[in-house]
Amino acid sequence: MDHYPSSMINLITNLSKLPGIGKKTGERLALHILRSPYREAEQLAQSILELKQKIRLCHECFALSDHTQCAICQNPIRDRSIVCVVENPADMAAIEKSGAYSGLYHILQGVISPLDGVGPDDIRLKELFIRIQKGTIKEIILATNTNVEGEATAGYIAAKLRALPQIKVSRIASGIPMGGELKYIDPVTLKRAIDTRYGMK
């Protein structure tokens, strides 16, 4: 890499700060950018800046948005009585992609993690409880990840909501992935799948 001119080294260095991109891939990408038309490189640079300048969090649900209210909160067709709580925007995008959900979201923008110094006040939990107190929400689906932090956060929210018996609180199911074979599934997942089995008739 030292054998390139400084403007090339600069770009390789900056590219390799991105996750999963090392010096080698950075070099390949930089050489591609060098060969591509100026207009294309300009578009890439502009879209990076535009993302940082334009994007904000929806003031209702804290999803990524170009406006003060996100497209989902604005959509009159979405069911306003049900809110799905997720950790971050990518999780929300994954659920949207499944097409299985038509309610609103609440993006915590993090997860309770005492080891990392993240407590309940450091994520968008207070805002969730304020939304619930408005009275239109009937069900909260806890869709945090199924790792230690996600489970703890779901448990924390569920405990807090025990004081409001009119609100239904549910957790997305854990279990064997569709198309999976039992012999390859880890015991913790298997235990959860048996514990949370559902009636079929």
Next chain:
Amino acid sequence: MDHYPSSMINLITNLSKLPGIGKKTGERLALHILRSPYREAEQLAQSILELKQKIRLCHECFALSDHTQCAICQNPIRDRSIVCVVENPADMAAIEKSGAYSGLYHILQGVISPLDGVGPDDIRLKELFIRIQKGTIKEIILATNTNVEGEATAGYIAAKLRALPQIKVSRIASGIPMGGELKYIDPVTLKRAIDTRYGMK
């Protein structure tokens, strides 16, 4: 991806035009850029534009350079009597990294490939012959790749230089990679390794 705001979709689209980056990796990179400090994103965008604006080809050897003459052509220590001919800047960088070479380069910026419509006049061959005619060059090392196009290009240059017997023309060796085992080497490489064997005493 459709579930993100438009500035996010824009960046993902532009990122996924880069080689080896699809929608999924593009999403991951965009989310990383979103989380990273504004200064860092700005640096990345700037270095993309700077590369496109600043970089030019050395007027001597056609290496990438921030100036009209590249660092190697400017370096008084480099041996000016020997020129290594390569296809592109990345090949030159690879040879420089090996530390085995202290002469000058000539970057063809391509390779003769009739199937792709690239003839001898479409790459920097004329400029190579003009350099040779100046009379300071004593040896040409042909270090084009060892695929069909690279071999053909090396053959073409060697044939042209037969008219100048005072110029030594050599080809980088092909053979078994260091640390390689013969049983895993393809027959074409093995044939070349035997044909071009060198004396050891």
